[in-house]
Amino acid sequence: MPWRYAAGRLAEYAAVLAVALTLNFALPRALPGGPLKSFGSPEALARLTDDERAQIATQYGFGKPLHEQFLDYLGGVFTLDLGTSLSDGRPVTQALGEALPWTLLLVGTSIICTALVGVTFGVLGALRRREGKGSGLLGTAIVLDSFPQFWLGMLLIVLFGVQLQLLPTFGVSGVEGVTVSGVLLHLILPVTTMTLTGMGYLFLYTRSSLLTVLTSEPIQHAHARGVPYGRLVRRHALRPALLPVHTILMMEIGFLAAGSIVVETVFAYPGLGRLTFDAITARDYPLMQGAFLVLTLMVVLMNAVADATYPLLDPRARTGGGP
Amino acid sequence: MMFLRAPRRSLLGTQGLIGAGILVAIVGVALYGTLLPDDAGRARVAQPYAPPGAGLPLGADDLGRNLLDQLIVGAGTSLSLAFIVAAATTALAALVGGAAGIGPRWLSATLMRGTDVMLVLPELILYILAAAFLGQSFGTRVTILALILWPVPARVLRAAVLTAWSRGHLEVARAMGAPRWWLLLRHGSYLIGPLLIPVFVRTAMRAVIYDATLSFLGLGDPTAPSWGTTLFWVQTNGVFLSEAWLWWALPPGAAITLTVLALALIGIAVEERLNPALREATR
Numbered sequence: 001m002p003w004r005y006a007a008g009r010l011a012e013y014a015a016v017l018a019v020a021l022t023l024n025f026a027l028p029r030a031l032p033g034g035p036l037k038s039f040g041s042p043e044a045l046a047r048l049t050d051d052e053r054a055q056i057a058t059q060y061g062f063g064k065p066l067h068e069q070f071l072d073y074l075g076g077v078f079t080l081d082l083g084t085s086l087s088d089g090r091p092v093t094q095a096l097g098e099a100l101p102w103t104l105l106l107v108g109t110s111i112i113c114t115a116l117v118g119v120t121f122g123v124l125g126a127l128r129r130r131e132g133k134g135s136g137l138l139g140t141a142i143v144l145d146s147f148p149q150f151w152l153g154m155l156l157i158v159l160f161g162v163q164l165q166l167l168p169t170f171g172v173s174g175v176e177g178v179t180v181s182g183v184l185l186h187l188i189l190p191v192t193t194m195t196l197t198g199m200g201y202l203f204l205y206t207r208s209s210l211l212t213v214l215t216s217e218p219i220q221h222a223h224a225r226g227v228p229y230g231r232l233v234r235r236h237a238l239r240p241a242l243l244p245v246h247t248i249l250m251m252e253i254g255f256l257a258a259g260s261i262v263v264e265t266v267f268a269y270p271g272l273g274r275l276t277f278d279a280i281t282a283r284d285y286p287l288m289q290g291a292f293l294v295l296t297l298m299v300v301l302m303n304a305v306a307d308a309t310y311p312l313l314d315p316r317a318r319t320g321g322g323p
Numbered sequence: 324m325m326f327l328r329a330p331r332r333s334l335l336g337t338q339g340l341i342g343a344g345i346l347v348a349i350v351g352v353a354l355y356g357t358l359l360p361d362d363a364g365r366a367r368v369a370q371p372y373a374p375p376g377a378g379l380p381l382g383a384d385d386l387g388r389n390l391l392d393q394l395i396v397g398a399g400t401s402l403s404l405a406f407i408v409a410a411a412t413t414a415l416a417a418l419v420g421g422a423a424g425i426g427p428r429w430l431s432a433t434l435m436r437g438t439d440v441m442l443v444l445p446e447l448i449l450y451i452l453a454a455a456f457l458g459q460s461f462g463t464r465v466t467i468l469a470l471i472l473w474p475v476p477a478r479v480l481r482a483a484v485l486t487a488w489s490r491g492h493l494e495v496a497r498a499m500g501a502p503r504w505w506l507l508l509r510h511g512s513y514l515i516g517p518l519l520i521p522v523f524v525r526t527a528m529r530a531v532i533y534d535a536t537l538s539f540l541g542l543g544d545p546t547a548p549s550w551g552t553t554l555f556w557v558q559t560n561g562v563f564l565s566e567a568w569l570w571w572a573l574p575p576g577a578a579i580t581l582t583v584l585a586l587a588l589i590g591i592a593v594e595e596r597l598n599p600a601l602r603e604a605t606r
Contacts (some may be wrong), residue, residue, distance in 0.1 A: 012436070016443045023449075027456035138600050142591065145583035148532055149517070151554065151576035158563045258447035262536055266558065280455055281541055292452045299445045
């Protein structure tokens with residue numbers, strides 16, 4: 001029954017949402033030294049006047065019983081009122097709203113590139129496993145997989161930005177403002193960083209998945225019957241091999257979204273990740289809380305999309321039958 | 324008599340041996356680091372931004388601290404964190420995976436749904452979030468990472484337990500009424516035990532990268548020199564624009580990459596040895 005499958009998935013996302021919201025609510029309050037302590041460094045707190053302390057306490061409703069605070073917090077989340085940024089006085093939702101499109105562009109492009117590059121090379125790696133090219137691909141993937149994302153970003157900046165002076169190293173808009181070509185130029189290095197670090201695992205997984213299918217009995221049997229190899233791969237092996245890859249891609253989505261914090265920091269890209277980083281360094285807890293919430297929601301939402309597209313690949317999931 | 328000898332198979336293969344070699348070298352550096360004075364890499368020993376010279380093979384950072392000392396001390400931090408996190412996570416995952424594999428249906432279902440929920444939550448974001456709010460001491464970071472990284476290995480180990488469970492001799496023993504946990508430990512552990520090695524290695528890899536990333540974002544422990552923290556100062560000071568990146572940014576990044584690469588090579592080698600078992604576990 002498809003509706004049972006859908007209901008199960010929905011319940012799972014509801015649970016994830018509940019966990020994310022609760023974590024976000026609980027962490028600043030779980031700190032020793034009272035909730036106020038989470039609203040700035042000790043020095044910044046010492047500078048606050050009593051009035052300001054009282055104002056912050058009232059604003060965040062810390063005086064009330066915990067369950068009322070939680071309801072207020074949930075109410076705030078659902079009415080898009082996440083409080084005010086401590087570092088620049090803007091409403092948190094406004095800051096998030098300005099940053100979100102940039103991140104969606106960056107992460108969206110990176111997911112597409114990572115999937116295309118990772119899967120294509122994974123298939124090539126499996127088909128050419130006995131040639132030098134195949135093992136070269138494998139070695140490259142293992143090495144790339146070991147690179148910390150931020151360091152690869154730094155190396156690309158040094159190479160393409162500073163040494164070769166080919167590409168801009170940070171920001172998005174030039175002096176003349178935001179242009180389409182400017183936006184695209186500024187996307188190249190961050191997307192390359194995310195794709196190179198994200199594709200390694202996808203490559204390895206695609207390769208081993210396709211190899212497993214190719215050495216399985218039905219395929220070997222068909223090969224013995226004289227089905228041409230190319231047709232065998234295209235018609236019979238690719239689809240079952242790519243099903244588990246889809247699952248891995250879903251996990252990569254979470255990885256990429258989290259990577260936006262790192263990559264945007266390295267490239268000073270004006271998205272959610274950069275905003276999160278600035279909030280962390282400024283100890284701007286309301287902004288930090290809001291940014292983490294949106295990042296988590298983004299991951300959950302993208303996972304839901306990935307889940308919803310699963311039936312396109314697997315006919316069994318369409319009818320709800322099968323394992 | 325050469326031709327009578329069975330072909331020699333080394334435990335890890337060439338790949339794995341290279342990995343093990345690199346790892347041993349890094350462990351050696353880390354051990355050397357424990358011999359250094361306590362303020363190594365923390366004390367001001369030179370002019371700020373001093374280039375490499377006598378006594379300062381990698382120069383000094385913006386506060387005049389010895390960059391080579393930071394690199395050496397950082398090896399100890401990274402490796403000990405990775406080792407403790409991997410041990411704790413593997414134990415936790417074995418417990419959860421084992422319980423989900425042999426436990427009653429309700430327990431198994433609860434644990435697996437919990438795992439599913441944890442799997443959707445983004446690990447790195449959780450780690451940064453928790454560290455930002457709960458503090459950045461070594462112990463806190465270890466605890467947070469272990470609590471975040473268990474779900475994937477738990478699934479792998481549950482699959483292995485289920486496979487082991489369906490072996491003929493275990494089914495017979497079960498029918499004779501032996502307690503399940505005893506059976507699993509006494510007769511199942513040789514099937515499942517070897518899988519703990521790749522789980523351990525993979526977790527250590529992720530711990531190294533995640534913790535370096537956290538420090539890079541400026542959320543590391545400011546009192547302990549680490550590779551990520553050095554790179555945080557590289558970023559903050561815009562070191563790439565000068566040639567100082569050669570001795571300031573290159574070594575710690577290369578150290579992280581080499582550590583993770585060494586672990587990856589060992590992990591892949593071990594997994595290849597175990598492949599038949601692994602294939603059964605994921606079937």
